[in-house]
Amino acid sequence: MGLILKLKKGEHLIVNGALIRFETASKIVLKTKSAVMHDRQIMRPEEVTTPGARIYFAIQNAYMAEEGESATYVEQARARIVDFRQASGLSTVHETLDHITGFLENTDYFQALQLTRQLLEFEAALLDMADAGTPTDLDIQDEFQAEESAELEKVQ
Structure with a gap:
């Protein structure tokens, strides 16, 4: 199934060192093992x-x-x-x-x-x-x- 993340507009996510900023609210599913951190953890x-x-x-x-x-x-x-x-x-x-x-x-x-x-x-x-x-x-x-x-x- 993978890791399911629900992010609000403007939130940040780091995936394998890449900083991602969400322009719209999104739900994503990570299917493979990745180093992931979201705003509250960073x-x-x-x-x-x-x-x-x-x-x-x-x-x-x-x-x-x-x-x-x-x-x-x-x-x-x-x-x-x-x-x-x-x-x-x-x-x-x-x-x-x-x-x-x-x-x-x-x-x-x-x-x-x-x-x-x-x-x-x-x-x-x-x-x-x-x-x-x-x-x-x-x-x-x-x-x-x-x-x-x-x-x-x-x-x-």
Whole structure:
């Protein structure tokens, strides 16, 4: 049957690296395996503002690269994954990064992108919490240690 896509007028689609803009609403069927991304999935360079976005953008470029040209982007993604891992102590983040790395090793860039989108959602939630001043686990730990130190000083 193939992949069925319904696109609105003005939407964009990338198929095997070619950018297509739809002048009219369309329904298309892709009959063969292709590297496909639509507007909601495409990250533009100006949107690369967080560590997770840097991973996503590198994988997106690997996914859209011509055959034999993805290795550079995969190496960029791996370096960004190492940076993200070092910045996060959360085991769930590390597990997600491990899965993304596994998809990269198997050249399954589409699945790596899917999983990285979940990482972006998690990252956005953490950044929203930080912007709102909501205590994170680290903040709570710091507060606990400060209270514990104050109690020890009182006892001495």
